[in-house]
Amino acid sequence: MMLSKPKSGWTDFTLQGCNTYGLSYLDDIAFEWLDQAIHGLEKIIPFCVKGFLEPDRLLCTVSYWNCHIIIEDDERYLLDDEDVTNEVSHTSMIEFCKYLHEDISLNIKEWVHFMDYKEFDAEKKTKILEQKLDRLKELISEKELYFEENRCFL
Numbered sequence: 093m094m095l096s097k098p099k100s101g102w103t104d105f106t107l108q109g110c111n112t113y114g115l116s117y118l119d120d121i122a123f124e125w126l127d128q129a130i131h132g133l134e135k136i137i138p139f140c141v142k143g144f145l146e147p148d149r150l151l152c153t154v155s156y157w158n159c160h161i162i163i164e165d166d167e168r169y170l171l172d173d174e175d176v177t178n179e180v181s182h183t184s185m186i187e188f189c190k191y192l193h194e195d196i197s198l199n200i201k202e203w204v205h206f207m208d209y210k211e212f213d214a215e216k217k218t219k220i221l222e223q224k225l226d227r228l229k230e231l232i233s234e235k236e237l238y239f240e241e242n243r244c245f246l
Contacts (some may be wrong), residue, residue: 096195098202108183123224129226132185133231133234136235140153140154141154144201161230162177
C-alpha cells in the first residue's frame with residue numbers, strides 16, 4: 093500500500109524505506125496522480141506528483157528505478173538545508189503505477205469524494221476516475237516489459 097484509504101480529507105502516503113506523510117484534500121490526488129502516471133507510462137518518461145502537507149509540500153519524482161521524495165517548506169524565500177527533506181525509495185515507475193492503481197481501485201468512492209466542492213457530480217467523477225484507472229491498467233500491461241531485469245533507459 094502506498095496511499096491509505098482517504099478519511100476526512102486526508103490520506104497517508106508512504107514508499108518502501110521512506111517516512112509516511114499525511115496529504116490533504118487541497119490536491120485531488122487520485123485524479124492528478126493518475127494523469128501524471130498515465131503520461132509518464134505513455135511516454136516512458138519520469139514524472140512528478142505532488143501533495144500538500146499543510147503547511148509543507150511533498151514532491152515525488154517517479155524515475156525509472158527509484159522515487160525521489162522532497163519535502164519543502166511552502167514559503168517563497170530561499171530555502172536552507174533544514175527547510176528541505178530528501179528521501180529515496182527503490183520503487184520503480186512500474187511499481188509506483190501498480191501501487192497507485194491498486195490503492196485507488198480499492199477505495200474509488202472515497203477518492204471520488206476526497207475533494208468535493210460546490211459543483212460536485214459524484215456519478216460523473218466516478219466514471220472519469222474509472223476511465224483513468226482502466227487506462228493506467230492498460231499501460232501497465234503494455235509497458236511492464238520495459239522494466240524487466242536486463243532493461244535500461246537512456
